[in-house]
Amino acid sequence: MTSPRAPDRGARGRGTTVLVGNPNVGKSVLFKNLTNRYVTVSNYPGTTVEIVRARANFNGRDIEVIDTPGINDLSPRSDDARVTRRVLDEHRGATIVQVADAKNLRRALLLTLQLAELDRPMVLVLNMFDELEERGGQIDTARLSGLLGVPVVATVAPRNVGTSDLVEALPQARTPKRPEQALPDAADDYERNRIRLAQVNEILADTYSMHQPAHAPAGVRLGFWAMHPVKGLAVLGLVLAAVFWFVGLLGAGTAVDVFEVGLFQQHLNPLAIRAVDVVLPFPHLHHTETVAVSVGIPATPVHEIPLGTLQRDVIVPGYAVDPGVELSAVQKVLRFGHDFLVGEYGAITMALSYAFAIVLPIVTAFFLAFSILEDSGYFSRMAIMVHRVFRFMGLNGKAVLPMILGLGCDTMATMTTRILETRKERIVTTMLLALAVPCSAQLGVLLALMATLAGPGTLVWLGVVIGVILLVGWLTARVVGGESSDFILEIPPMRRPQVSNVLVKTASRLNWYLKEVIPLFVLGTGILFLLDAANLLDGIARAVEPLVAGWLGLPKEMANAFLIGFMRRDFGAVYILDAATGPDAVLSPHQILVAMVTITLFMPCIANFLMIAKEHSMKTAWSMAAFIFPFAFFVGGLINHIGQWLSI
Amino acid sequence: MAEYLTCSFCGFEFEKTDTLCSHGCPMGPWCGLIRCPSCQYEFPEKPQPVSWLSRLLGKPPPAKRDYPATVRSVRELKRGERAAVLCLGGGSSSRRNSLAVFGLVPGAELTVIQQQPTCVVRIGETELALDPDIARGILVEQPEPDTAAT
DSSP: OOOTTSOOGGGTTTOEEEEEEOTTSSHHHHHHHHOOSOOEEEEOTTSOOEEEEEEEEETTEEEEEEEOOOOSOSSTTSHHHHHHHHHHHHOTTOEEEEEEEGGGHHHHHHHHHHHHTTOOOEEEEEEOHHHHHHTTEEEOHHHHHHHHTSOEEEOBGGGTBSHHHHHHHGGGOBOOOOOSSOOOSSSOHHHHHHHHHHHHHHHHHHHEEEOOOSSOOHHHHHHHHTTSTTHHHHHHHHHHHHHIIIIIIIIIIIIHIIIIIIIIIIIIHHHHHHHHHHHSOOSEEEEEEEEEEEEEEESSSSOEEEEEEEEEEEEEEEEEEOTTOOOOHHHHHHHHHHHHHHSTTOIIIIIIHIIIIIIHHHHHHHHHHHHHHHHHTHHHHHHHHHHHHHHHTTOOGGGHHHHHHHTTOHHHHHHHGGGSSSHHHHHHHHHHHHHTOOOHHHHHHHHHHHHHSOHHHHHHHHHHHHHHHHHHHHHHHHHHOSOOOOOEEEEOOOOOOOHHHHHHHHHHHHHHHHHHHHHHHHHHHHHHHHHHHTTHHHHHHHHTHIIIIIISOOOGGGHHHHHHHTTBHHHHHHHHHHHHSSTTOOOOHHHHHHHHHHHHTSOOBHHHHHHHHHHSOHHHHHHHHHHHHHHHHHHHHHHHHHHHHTTO | OOOEEEOTTTOOEEESTTTBOOTTOTTGGGOOEEEOTTTOOEEESSOOOOSHHHHHHOOOOOOOOOOOTTEEEGGGSOTTOEEEEEEOOSSOHHHHHHHHTTTOOTTOEEEEEEOSSSEEEEETTEEEEEOHHHHHHOEEEOOOHHHHHO
């Protein structure tokens, strides 16, 4: 990783090129066009802002290209602007390439005038020139170049048009002309920007013309619908249904079946069991079961179009020690190792198969859907649709991004609450994520549980979760106090997501998830295994029996589910699923609902707790936990007693 | 240095030292009230509304403003109406600057795209969603009817 503080190696003339520009102008795509190898990504100390660098060869010269975060303003108000300024300060000899959205020349030129005050050689790139022409706009690039005193290049980055023109223009980079009217030193940023905008308007009058076409392009119309008060709701419903089908049914249903049953239960687990039996032998015989996997295209939560079924007789982790054999001490040790690896709570048969066969397909499907929505520009329209509701909880529409990401992984979403501007918003969002937003690992199990309930039960669950989000959000906002940030959000045009971009984003999120989460799965299962081996599970279960059996009205064995839920609530949900389905089901529908609500409101996992401590403080993490767990039991018990009272 | 207090009832100014009524009062040193030597009104030294309970129950005071009839706020415009910005209203300089970087400054022309569920305006080719409260603060004046038609 390149240290961001490293001295400027490109100080010898124009060895470095820095890309600067407004957000959403296609800087990253242009960066990819200019360079194509050895990209290094580095985080600036104290910020989450990523700086991407790569080397490139232009006209036979080796040049370092640096991509900076999108900014609207050079004044160091946001992390992004501070980092951009620091990059510019550290590379004093660098050529600045300002990337502009040709449709949005006014805002780009405001930034150009700010950059001009740095007195560096510059090139102005007008990207998305095709979108400008599609909308009936024209820019006189030659004239603009003359007025600014820097080369101006038109490009269409996604189609790699104009990249060679830019490379040719780089040696011609010039220091921009300073406007005649000097800025008063005393004025604040706002006053100075007003003066600059007046200068921009003069330049625009000479170089820019716009003739609106009669019909708006389809993308623009879809963009309007997506934030329309009525049509917007329909679009929102369609999008949610599509995501539910893709993640909930295809990912959590079909893909999990294929991976869990088809791959792990039918092939990998028996293989691992046999291998371990060879390495750690003791006299025992594994049970054999017939396992069937059926593949189909899901139509509704309970129907699917079947494609095929595959049956196999395989050995399972359960076994019986050969009758009449007394195990020696060595054999007992071997058995312990055997159980640790491939037993009921084994590292391979439970942790890895759970992580890779159940969680991974769901999370992959979710991140894929999330990246597509993110790149299409839909999230800012979603922010408009939900802003009013979020305002009630002291948040604004921008919080929709971490909240939706929470449906994928709450821990990752807790990390992204950094994008929110005030402490109050970060705390409220973190709280709601930890309390009531089920992550995809848990969602997969909950969906399976819902299938055992009738429709009304699922609706009650959904109603309780949404009600809890609103109530606790409102309460937290009131108790925490402080300011909410202004809701001023740019709505980017709807775009067709680039396949490569979506895949890269999905891959990097998955990479983070695997590194962060898989070790925790193994650790959690290990603890579970030890508790089971030491017969502690029964003891603890007896201690919390009054709470589980009395208040929640559940069989006392369910204490185990909640005990494990402290570690990972989705593990807990798996226990509930085990108790709710199968030949020896012990839960009534009413009990399933109570258990589901309680486990949904648990804190997601230890990783989430640690992330809260890291992002806020240990004290915050403990106070949230101290609220969340009793509250989860309280709401669960409430559902139990209301249900019994209504005798459902 | 002597500390001076002002009675919130009669406006009398007095030194803090003489006025704590700790002697003879059953509350003793735990009494947080101060008695004005002039009018005998008792009041807490500082108003302390910053507790989580009062934040839970308190309500912010409603804001009210009035301006000439030709001037309207962005919030009062209908869908598709165009107008020129007069001023960005109250709020901090940083709020005004975060509007300015999107080209929203006095003199700029904006078009209202929608008011529900949240206000969206277009400035040039930039579409900007605004909180209704911010939109209410931005004052605009509409151009002559014939230019509005184009």
